Amino acid sequence: MKTIIDEIKRYKLPIVALQEIRWPGNGSIKPNGTTLFYSGGASDRHEFGVGFVINEALLTKVSKFEAINERLCYVRFSMPSYNLIIINCHAPTEEKEEEVKNAFYEDLKRVYETLPRHSVKLVIGDINAKLGQEEEYKATIGRESLHSISNDNGTRFVNFATSRDIIISSTYFPRKNIHKQTWISPDGRSCNQIDHLAIDKEHRPWIINIRSFRGADGDTDHYLVVATMTKKVSTSWKMKKKVKRIMNQQCTTDDNQETRWMNIKVTIDIAAKDLRTRNTTIKKKHWFNEQCQRAISKRNEARLKMLQNPTPETTEEYKNKKEIAKKNI
Numbered sequence: 001m002k003t004i005i006d007e008i009k010r011y012k013l014p015i016v017a018l019q020e021i022r023w024p025g026n027g028s029i030k031p032n033g034t035t036l037f038y039s040g041g042a043s044d045r046h047e048f049g050v051g052f053v054i055n056e057a058l059l060t061k062v063s064k065f066e067a068i069n070e071r072l073c074y075v076r077f078s079m080p081s082y083n084l085i086i087i088n089c090h091a092p093t094e095e096k097e098e099e100v101k102n103a104f105y106e107d108l109k110r111v112y113e114t115l116p117r118h119s120v121k122l123v124i125g126d127i128n129a130k131l132g133q134e135e136e137y138k139a140t141i142g143r144e145s146l147h148s149i150s151n152d153n154g155t156r157f158v159n160f161a162t163s164r165d166i167i168i169s170s171t172y173f174p175r176k177n178i179h180k181q182t183w184i185s186p187d188g189r190s191c192n193q194i195d196h197l198a199i200d201k202e203h204r205p206w207i208i209n210i211r212s213f214r215g216a217d218g219d220t221d222h223y224l225v226v227a228t229m230t231k232k233v234s235t236s237w238k239m240k241k242k243v244k245r246i247m248n249q250q251c252t253t254d255d256n257q258e259t260r261w262m263n264i265k266v267t268i269d270i271a272a273k274d275l276r277t278r279n280t281t282i283k284k285k286h287w288f289n290e291q292c293q294r295a296i297s298k299r300n301e302a303r304l305k306m307l308q309n310p311t312p313e314t315t316e317e318y319k320n321k322k323e324i325a326k327k328n329i
Helices: 002-010 056-061 098-113 135-141 152-162 201-206 237-253 257-263 290-308 312-328
Strands: 015-019 026-029 034-039 050-055 062-067 072-078 083-090 120-126 166-168 195-200 207-213 224-229
Touching (some): 034 062, 098 120, 195 224, 290 312
């Protein structure tokens, strides 16, 4: 967990959704200046598990964390002019039985439909879905998917999104293929785009960038996927009503038409503030010494070599360095 928190701080990420935490039960802990909310299974089996790592600067904005099960949870933020709800998912893999997949999407639908209608809602996580470039899906997924044909999980996710007026933003942005890939096979030869972000259609312009980062070291076969979000304000009827109210106020206090127009000023805030905070000094635990740090550094170097040149030799070297790091930690 220390390595993951270090990477989160290195990339200056205020909110991070995690999958495969593999902790039973649910709750929260405070590792190194952050808060981790987690949702695991009811049994003692260390499988699956989802959660959020939230920077302390945002913690006061958290109004609710709901642990659903080992595959679903959500967090609600109360922002000055809107509520933001993020649903974290870990969908079953493509090979799982149809009953397991149906149960997951029934849970996801139930959770989504119980949320407040006017909140900004995001669905993110390891969806295990390959989204293709089928013409009938373009309105929901765009034209920038890594894959040509959707698999069964992809079709299920598209149907879920389409029926609820949701846009899958992770396949909307033109990127190099290496920045679309979110998962790499153990031998380093196969890469897929199976981690996704979706948002309700009304707020689709709020997502301005999504890409993966291969250099983040989380000791996982998934890449770090980062989305940039900014608040956008449209000229809705509420804003028009505000302008009209200001004009009426000016008319009652000044009879000069030219002066009235000169005095009317309407300011629209169209950008959210950067929520990134300064890095803070991390106190090392007694067991995490220089030997552990060297082992992790060597593992990360071997991983980058494998990504840049996926040969049997570099793959084997990465596996060896990974085992050494595990033994040290």
